[in-house]
Amino acid sequence: MTAGTAVNDTRSRLLATALKLFGEHGMEGTSMQMIADELGVTKAALYYHFKSKDEIAEAVAAPALQEMDQILDEARTKRSRGAQIDHALAGFVDLIVRERTLVGLFNSDPGLQRLIKRTLQARDEDLKTKLRTVFAGADPGLADAITVHVMSAGLAMAGGAPEFAGVDDDTLREHLLDAGRRLLGRPRPKHPGKSRLRLRI
């Protein structure tokens, strides 16, 4: 292992630990000292990687935001509107399910909400606008804009809800996809779910 991968490894362990503590105590209730203690390092070692708790929280959320951005870019390359929507919905739901802890934290933690809002607004194209454009077109009517809001907020709130924390990934994904499809008026795929031999185009 090179020095570089050791640093990366520490960094990813640090972010996983921070997310766990944020989920348990909220961002406000988690101190740099608590993160250092949980990692078994000194506070100085922690500050070597991040200047502040805010920086850690941004780094915790960044990969998911990056991935959502990429899913929307991929969706835009599809030829039909329907295929764009289906790709974006599948990716969005998959991300929610995989990142449930982070999504649940985002739903309930005002500190993290404020940070992510700030990160999003600093981008060239606001992720929220991009999401709406992929799902409802560049200049959506009010009905479609409201539908997309209900869909994105509803799926994220349900996917991150503590009451569904015990549901396995595949099951949660299938139910959230169904709800999203109904809202957006998309048909169910002919061979849904886990059939691994299916061709994906």
Place this chain on the structure above:
Amino acid sequence: MTAGTAVNDTRSRLLATALKLFGEHGMEGTSMQMIADELGVTKAALYYHFKSKDEIAEAVAAPALQEMDQILDEARTKRSRGAQIDHALAGFVDLIVRERTLVGLFNSDPGLQRLIKRTLQARDEDLKTKLRTVFAGADPGLADAITVHVMSAGLAMAGGAPEFAGVDDDTLREHLLDAGRRLLGRPRPKHPGKSRLRLRI
């Protein structure tokens, strides 16, 4: 005017003022002094009505919670499951639209969320459980429980969203109802909204 109605009048003016300030500055950013100043009364006069800011916030939210409870009770008296769902959905959406400021505050203010959660849990029957029971039956499967969560959270988040603050009540209500119906698989009514002469199929 009797002394009793004068007190009631002051109380309702106080609650309206508090809601306005909570909306502008958040619950945490609003002090008892700010509420007193905005009302043009002394802090002592404010404390005559409420012991704390938390008590004010509870009193601000109480009528809407009470009304939702009543809507669900009314819905339960309907004979068919469909009629129960339609009644509860119409009442829920109507309440969201009328109480947009409060709903928007609830969506974004952790202090208010904590308070309302505590209020709800102190009741005989949790309002959230009651809502799920009316929409999905007494012992819902996972798919229905998730759908109800997506519906209630999605409609509340969209209805209270700042970006739709300029939409008039009737229009917002119609779009939220449509989204709710699609999610719950309910047909549109034969004589919807305001367009009394137009046929919709």
